[in-house]
Amino acid sequence: MKTQVQSGKLDIGVVKRGNMKNVCNNCSWSWDIESDDDKPYLCHKCGYDNKLGRFDMVSFNRWKSLNDIKDFIKETLKEKGLL
Numbered sequence: 660m661k662t663q664v665q666s667g668k669l670d671i672g673v674v675k676r677g678n679m680k681n682v683c684n685n686c687s688w689s690w691d692i693e694s695d696d697d698k699p700y701l702c703h704k705c706g707y708d709n710k711l712g713r714f715d716m717v718s719f720n721r722w723k724s725l726n727d728i729k730d731f732i733k734e735t736l737k738e739k740g741l742l
């Protein structure tokens with residue numbers, strides 16, 4: 660499911676969509692559920708998956724490295740004045 664992207668803005672998965680909220684059962688961190696997230700119930704603070712009912716460090720570490728890449732791309736685009 661893809662939502663409308665504002666013209667001139669680059670969508671690299673950081674655009675907030677909808678109002679679906681999730682709260683971590685372990686650390687009470689809350690976040691918006693993104694429809695393109697393959698692990699929408701995984702807490703990005705501590706790695707606890709509300710749906711699985713346990714920590715999922717494999718997915719958590721994968722998400723973290725993916726996020727680092729996203730941040731790197733964003734910073735690079737900003738530096739070049741493309742964002």
Ligand SMILES: [Zn+2]
Pocket residue numbers: 683684685686687688702703704705706707
């Ligand atoms: Zn958490």
